[in-house]
Amino acid sequence: MALRHDIRRQGVVLLVSVGVYGVATALFGLSTSFALSYILFGLTGAGDTVSTVIRGTLRQLLTPDHLRGRMTSVNMVFFMGGPQLGELEAGLVASLFGAPVAIFTGGLATVLLTALIAWRYPRLRNYTSDMADDLSKQAAA
Secondary structure (H helix, E strand, O other): OOOOOOOOOHHHHHHHHHHHHHHHHHHHHHOOOHHHHHHHHHHHHHHHHHHHHHHHHHHHHHOOHHHHHHHHHHHHHHHHHHHHHHHHHHHHHHHHHOHHHHHHHHHHHHHHHHHHHHHHOHHHHOOOHHHHHHHHHHHHO
């Protein structure tokens, strides 16, 4: 990835990487094979890493300088609090239906929400590096 110069369609790459994370998580919940689980676990990490890097980059590029500190604060609230809520949900579902169901439904929910966001927000889906350049020029003017 470090050798790659530019990702042209960051919106699509972001949505696909989150989708890969969700699908791999759901399949991990269904898997009974150690080897397959190991591969799927690796795919969750890859999908999460790609989406995290793109989100962080876009946040820095698109946030005006005077709001960057506030944006970082809001991001930290979600970064720290979001997983805690997910763990609560997973624990409740696992206690009622078992861990595999909790993992599968978490992955399925990720895929469904990603599809909904892709559908509802075409600006995100169609986001390209050219848009970042245009927005940077507008902010500088």
